[in-house]
Amino acid sequence: MxxxxxxxxxxxxxxxxxxxxxxxxxxxxxxxxxxxxxxxxxxxxxxxxxxxxxxxxxxxxxNGALKISPAIRTIKEFGATALMDGDACLGYIGAREAMKKAISLAKQHGIGSVLMRNSNHFGAAGIYAREAAKEGMIALVMSNTPVNMAAPGSKGPVLGNHPIAFAAPLFDDHPMVFDTCMSEVAGGKLLVAKEKGEKIPFGWAVDKDGNPTDDPAAGLAGAFLPLAGHKGYCFALMEEVLTGLLSHGVFLGDIGHLFKQPKETCHISHHMLVMNPLALMEEKEWTASMREMRNRIKETPMRDAGAKLIFPxxxxxxxxxxxxxxxxxxxxxxxxxxxxxxxxxxxxxxxxx
Ligand SMILES: NC(=O)c1ccc[n+]([C@@H]2O[C@H](COP(=O)([O-])OP(=O)(O)OC[C@H]3O[C@@H](n4cnc5c(N)ncnc54)[C@H](O)[C@@H]3O)[C@@H](O)[C@H]2O)c1
The missing domain is CATH 1.10.1530.10 (Malate/L-lactate/L-sulpholactate dehydrogenase, four-helix barrel)
Structure with missing residues (x-):
């Protein structure tokens, strides 16, 4: 290598x-x-x-696990909510369509909540949250993942380490974006460490017997650890409700694994929740508040001279x-x-x- x-x-x-x-x-x-x-x-x-x-x-x-020309469609619409079917699409394409619809609903109603089922891995949740911010919208982007994360005391993996991203616009300036997931680190970081032949810190994952490991391959075969113990576990369960259950899709162990079942669609669900801040105030009022918050954060006194607090x-x-x-x-x-x-x-x- x-x-x-x-x-x-x-x-x-x-x-x-x-x-x-x-x-x-x-x-x-x-x-x-x-x-x-x-x-x-x-x-x-x-x-x-x-x-x-x-x-x-x-x-x-x-190999056909992902359809190259999927028939993505809206199944149901009610007020500011919609349910879509991704037809085994590449997750990027399904998420793009779901986000487009959520933005359009938020422009119409002040808020838009779009669920999509039968999609696949969509990469970084922040992609779509930033797309909403470009349109002047606040967004919460969620997706479920196959079971890959332990819960406190569990022997093996129990649920997914679902990604979540939040973005808030600053109009002519960079948005605030927090793009993360419910495990201590994303599983992809173990993939990267494995590819580079590096060890991982203890605390990221356990091996297949539930023992702490610093070997990324053993962690990938075992389970990722939830962020902040029971909090990560419960947040992930909450996200499962807001994706797999609310889309009337599949959840927990019924979700297919990107790598372990490479020939099958994963039946992943996404949720794009978009809010239009300008439904409640003028653009100048919103940006003034956002700027003031960011400035106060950036001016935080730091222990180390020259250091600055990082804005998401x-x-x-x-x-x-x-x-x-x-x-x-x-x-x-x-x-x-x-x-x-x-x-x-x-x-x-x-x-x-
Ligand atoms: N599609 C999937 O199934 C899936 C699953 C898991 C994760 N992911 C993606 O993996 C990526 C990485 O996830 P992660 O859990 O390792 O993220 P992470 O814990 O590295 O968090 C990254 C986020 O935290 C912010 N951040 C980092 N350090 C900061 C600091 N000191 N102060 C303020 N903000 C800071 C960054 O701006 C970024 O928004 C994300 O893009 C996530 O969406 C996708």
Whole structure:
């Protein structure tokens, strides 16, 4: 395994990913959208859910677990709520459609709540929350995941480490974005550590017998640990209610696993909850409050001289600026694996020098 790092220009990575997805049969606009999502997530520094996922998505698009041209449809609508069916779509495409509908409902009613069932892994929840913020909306984005997380005292995994993202707009400025999940860290961080041949800190996961481990492979075969003990477990259960149960979809152990069942659709549910702050006040009043809150946070006295409290979303914006300038760092092994995906179509990325 090569641990050498290469720097990949984001434009080349986006073009390559879009072309691979289009060659796999995805409609051009969907291929371009999914490529943008994968590379944008990597630009933010969320490597666990960025371009590394092209490997599994391309396998699943190729074997039919994900439909390349799904018939996504609205099943029910009532007031500001809607229920959609993703028809075994790639999660990015289902989530894009659900978010579009939630934004449109929030523009009409002040709030929009859209459930989607029969979708698949949608990557970083923050993608869609930021899309709502771009439209001047507050968003809470939730999704369920297959069972992969322990609960306090459980022998094995009990429920999913469901992702959740919150975004609040600042109109002409960067939004506040908190994009996380219910386990101590996202499972993708174990994947990245495994790919780099690194150990993980104790406290992230337990092995298949429930013992603490610092081996990412053993953690992936065992269970992730919930954030803050019973709190993470109960928040995750709450999220399961607001996704799998409220969409009248499947939940807990009935959700398919991205890696363990690569030939099957996962039947994942998403929930896009969008609120329009301008339904309640003027834009200048909203932005004044948001700015004041952010300024007060940034002015917090810190123990270490020169340190500043971080506002949620800032780390990702700084990483994006750096990676756009310098290129996206990845192991040579990952770069080669990505190129293997395009090989059957005669596609390849080439690095200068
Ligand atoms: N689709 C799925 O099934 C799935 C499952 C799990 C996680 N995920 C995704 O994985 C990604 C990583 O999840 P995670 O749980 O490891 O996230 P994390 O715990 O690393 O949290 C990241 C968030 O915290 C903010 N943040 C980080 N440090 C901060 C600080 N010191 N002060 C203020 N804010 C700070 C960041 O801006 C970001 O919004 C997310 O994008 C999540 O949506 C997806």
């Amino acid at each position: 090569s641990t050498a790092t290469v720097l990949v220009p984001h434009e080349m990575l986006t073009r390559y990913t879009r072309d691979v997805l289009a060659k796999l049969g995805m409609p051009e606009t969907d291929a371009a959208y999914a490529a943008d999502c994968l590379v944008q997530t990597t630009l933010w520094g969320i490597d666990s859910h960025g371009i590394i996922r092209l490997l599994i998505y391309s396998e699943r698009l190729g 979303g800032e780390i990702e914006e700084m990483c994006e600026a750096k990676r756009k300038k310098e290129g996206i760092p990845m192991t040579a092994t990952l770069f080669e694996s990505l190129n293997k995906v395009g090989e059957p179509f005669g596609l390849a990325m080439k690095l200068n020098g």
